[in-house]
Amino acid sequence: MLNASVSSVSSPSSPSSEVLGTPPSAGLSSYGWTAELDELFAPLAEAGLVPGRLARVDRGQADVVVADPLTGRLRTVRADTRPVGSAETVENPCTGDWVALEPTGAEAPVATVRALLPRATAIIRKGAGKRSDGQVLAANVDTVLIAVSLAVDPDLGRVERFVALAWESGAQPLVVLTKGDLVDDAEFVREDVERVAPGVTVLVVSAETGEGLDVLRACLGATSALVGQSGAGKSTLTNALAGTDVMVVQGTRDSDEKGRHTTTTREMIPLPQGGVLIDTPGLRGVGLYGGEGLDQAFSEIAELAEQCRFHDCTHQAEPGCAVLAALADGTLPERRMDSYRKLQRENEWIASRADARLAAERVRAWKAVSKSARGNIRPWSGSRAPRN
Numbered sequence: 001m002l003n004a005s006v007s008s009v010s011s012p013s014s015p016s017s018e019v020l021g022t023p024p025s026a027g028l029s030s031y032g033w034t035a036e037l038d039e040l041f042a043p044l045a046e047a048g049l050v051p052g053r054l055a056r057v058d059r060g061q062a063d064v065v066v067a068d069p070l071t072g073r074l075r076t077v078r079a080d081t082r083p084v085g086s087a088e089t090v091e092n093p094c095t096g097d098w099v100a101l102e103p104t105g106a107e108a109p110v111a112t113v114r115a116l117l118p119r120a121t122a123i124i125r126k127g128a129g130k131r132s133d134g135q136v137l138a139a140n141v142d143t144v145l146i147a148v149s150l151a152v153d154p155d156l157g158r159v160e161r162f163v164a165l166a167w168e169s170g171a172q173p174l175v176v177l178t179k180g181d182l183v184d185d186a187e188f189v190r191e192d193v194e195r196v197a198p199g200v201t202v203l204v205v206s207a208e209t210g211e212g213l214d215v216l217r218a219c220l221g222a223t224s225a226l227v228g229q230s231g232a233g234k235s236t237l238t239n240a241l242a243g244t245d246v247m248v249v250q251g252t253r254d255s256d257e258k259g260r261h262t263t264t265t266r267e268m269i270p271l272p273q274g275g276v277l278i279d280t281p282g283l284r285g286v287g288l289y290g291g292e293g294l295d296q297a298f299s300e301i302a303e304l305a306e307q308c309r310f311h312d313c314t315h316q317a318e319p320g321c322a323v324l325a326a327l328a329d330g331t332l333p334e335r336r337m338d339s340y341r342k343l344q345r346e347n348e349w350i351a352s353r354a355d356a357r358l359a360a361e362r363v364r365a366w367k368a369v370s371k372s373a374r375g376n377i378r379p380w381s382g383s384r385a386p387r388n
């Protein structure tokens with residue numbers, strides 16, 4: 001549950017962006033808007049559409065952060081997302097998506113999302129049940145923060161799963177061990193976790209004492225997303241990073257780590273140092289939705305496999321298998337290999353799903369909208385600042 005007021009997002013950007021005549025998108029740079037996006041958006045801007053970022057989506061409606069055309073100051077508007085809805089669940093609008101918005105005017109009192117920009121990254125997990133649909137947790141994320149509570153012994157298999165999910169998104173994973181104030185041996189646990197997350201920074205923090213928060217802040221990309229189990233301390237950490245109580249935190253029974261589902265919708269929170277943080281609801285489990293992230297999450301196994309005698313070695317019983325040799329001499333722990341195989345098996349049945357196909361579809365749809373924007377969408381006649 002959130003208590004953040006979505007109707008007033010204060011801009012963390014510098015006052016210089018509030019000069020008259022600033023391009024309408026300029027104020028969005030603190031939300032991660034880039035020169036590349038500006039270029040991509042140009043034809044739509046010409047057609048009178050304005051760029052915005054989805055802060056929250058629910059049932060056909062979204063809160064969209066837009067920059068005021070005159071001052072560049074950010075504000076949140078409510079918009080209809082139905083025109084960009086899709087039969088493919090992963091293609092549906094989601095928190096973090098950049099959109100082209102038809103602003104409200106005399107004829108249309110509610111803003112309308114006309115197009116979704118192609119995503120740079122997306123955190124996708126396998127949907128619930130037997131269906132192979134994916135569920136998008138957040139889009140255009142640079143850093144995936146995996147919150148793991150130190151209140152109980154970390155489940156390394158679960159950490160590996162989240163790390164694979166994060167790599168798969170295209171963003172940089174970072175493991176955040178929360179509630180550091182509750183344990184004395186945080187450093188030992190940190191080293192254990194580090195061993196199962198090659199190439200990933202593992203930090204110990206405490207929202208209670210403030211430990212580790214400065215280091216964490218320094219590691220954040222323009223857009224960060226927090227994922228993790230319910231009760232891992234995501235909302236508390238969000239509040240600590242935001243420097244204000246933007247999320248409601250409810251008491252949890254730490255003994256069994258079940259917590260309660262306190263976060264029911266995702267929300268994008270602007271951070272004081274610039275950039276945004278997306279809090280996602282607590283996940284009981286995450287099914288992977290793709291394969292490439294796995295080899296990054298288990299990079300040492302992928303490296304060993306390159307030294308196997310046969311290129312197509314399955315690491316079962318082949319002679320000259322470097323993976324089996326590492327298992328035999330103990331340099332590769334059995335637990336780690338079992339974990340890798342388990343996740344690999346899980347991924348296999350979704351193998352035919354093509355990320356590339358979906359991404360290409362989105363780019364195609366985007367081009368179609370851009371094209372029609374050039375011809376059909378009449379410029380918005382509202383009080384738009386002249387573009388320079």
Ligand SMILES: Nc1nc2c(ncn2[C@@H]2O[C@H](COP(=O)(O)OP(=O)(O)OP(=O)(O)O)[C@@H](O)[C@H]2O)c(=O)[nH]1
Nearest residue numbers: 179207208230231232233234235236252262263282
């Ligand atoms: N001692 C201590 N407790 C913490 C810390 N961070 C969070 N907690 C407690 O852990 C419990 C769960 O925290 P939340 O922030 O609600 O966890 P969450 O991950 O957002 O949970 P969901 O919203 O269900 O996903 C609360 O009772 C917090 O007070 C910390 O740094 N130290």
Ligand SMILES: [Zn+2]
Nearest residue numbers: 308313315321
């Ligand atoms: Zn092998």
